[in-house]
Amino acid sequence: MSDLVIETAQLERSFGDVRAVRGVDLRVRAGEIYGFLGPNGAGKSTVVKMLITLLRPTGGSATVLGHDVVTEADRIRLRIGAALQDASLDEKQSGREILQMQGALYGLTPSETDQRIQELSSLVEYEAIDRWIGTYSGGMRRRLDLAASLMHNPDLLFLDEPTTGLDPTSRAMVWEEVRSLNEQFGTTIFLTTQYLEEADELADRVGIINGGLIVGEGTPDDLKRAIGADVIQVQVDDAEAAFAALEALPVVERVERGPRALLVSVTDGAAAVSPVVVALDAAGVSVGELTLRTPTLDDVFLELTGDRIEVSA
Ligand SMILES: Nc1ncnc2c1ncn2[C@@H]1O[C@H](COP(=O)(O)OP(=O)(O)OP(=O)(O)O)[C@@H](O)[C@H]1O
Ligand SMILES: [Mg+2]
Numbered sequence: 001m002s003d004l005v006i007e008t009a010q011l012e013r014s015f016g017d018v019r020a021v022r023g024v025d026l027r028v029r030a031g032e033i034y035g036f037l038g039p040n041g042a043g044k045s046t047v048v049k050m051l052i053t054l055l056r057p058t059g060g061s062a063t064v065l066g067h068d069v070v071t072e073a074d075r076i077r078l079r080i081g082a083a084l085q086d087a088s089l090d091e092k093q094s095g096r097e098i099l100q101m102q103g104a105l106y107g108l109t110p111s112e113t114d115q116r117i118q119e120l121s122s123l124v125e126y127e128a129i130d131r132w133i134g135t136y137s138g139g140m141r142r143r144l145d146l147a148a149s150l151m152h153n154p155d156l157l158f159l160d161e162p163t164t165g166l167d168p169t170s171r172a173m174v175w176e177e178v179r180s181l182n183e184q185f186g187t188t189i190f191l192t193t194q195y196l197e198e199a200d201e202l203a204d205r206v207g208i209i210n211g212g213l214i215v216g217e218g219t220p221d222d223l224k225r226a227i228g229a230d231v232i233q234v235q236v237d238d239a240e241a242a243f244a245a246l247e248a249l250p251v252v253e254r255v256e257r258g259p260r261a262l263l264v265s266v267t268d269g270a271a272a273v274s275p276v277v278v279a280l281d282a283a284g285v286s287v288g289e290l291t292l293r294t295p296t297l298d299d300v301f302l303e304l305t306g307d308r309i310e311v312s313a
Contacts, residue, residue, distance in 0.1 A: 003030045005028055005065055006027070008063075009025055009060050010061075011024045011057055011060040012058050013046050013047075013058050023059070023212075033178065034191070034206075035199035035203030036193070037199045037206055037207070038192075038194070038208060042212070051069060052080060056070060078106070081149035081152065081158070083148075089133045091134035092133075092134065095128060095133065095136070098133065102148040103116060103151050120150060123147040123177060124144065146177065153185070158189075159189065159190070163175070175198070178202055196298045196301065204219065206297070208304055208305075215304040220297060223297060231263050231292075231295045232269060232291070233262070234264060234276065234288075235289045236280065237288070238285050239257060242280055243262065246264055249275060251267075251271065252265070252276070254303075256302055256303065261289070263299060273292060
């Protein structure tokens, strides 16, 4: 098998007239954490469901761990783990019962299952393991669901928005677990997220999906570099005049209108601040707050899609 664990070619999925995924090419290598970043409705979950063989593509092709998602679905299912966005854990079951059921599903003996539950101690809260899921907090459910997806030691793990709706502490715990799985066992992780910060924090490479199409891909640093080394964020009273004045400046690579300020991409921020201020002054534009920062993935997203990512918890 090649070292590509996920490979898709013009993968598509339509639901009637809705073209949810419109020709996606992905190449995910063994051992990497791949972040699949996009806003609500971008097509992230639809791609995940095709890769884990829950949904058939309506066009293109995909292989996972060297097997075709349509003709060899069974071969794939045994070797992957998935914690889905809409995981519906049975409220009336205890944490232990869920893990035991998952163990049985993958052919583990009861003693192997018990041992595995011990090994997953960082995700399983023992004082709560015999309680009904109905009494668990959102963070506890997510971690239990993650533990369930890991019962059979999968080589490849799919996490669909693992931290959406979690508080910062629970989010940090999930991040820690994802990193440690990847570092200790070399598990390849395909993770979808709406959080730029999360992709930046965890992913070796990021693919940005919007409207069913991949609009950018690279390491977080590559993506940030692609839009210029630094961003000067400046509040002005007259955006039109400022725009014209700045676009004409040689030190300026690009000017975008952000929600509250103009975002000016430049190669050398420190050197560019003064010419930017002088040019705005000469154009009769009055400058409010001005900050210099390195670009974030949010800037990349704006650049690629013309839109800020709208995060809904
Ligand atoms: N079963 C379905 N029937 C009809 N339309 C669907 C179905 N599943 C998804 N869609 C549509 O496909 C598009 C992509 O949905 P998808 O769930 O893949 O987005 P997403 O990126 O996971 O979004 P979110 O961040 O909100 O989870 C949306 O327009 C959605 O309404
Ligand atoms: Mg989704």
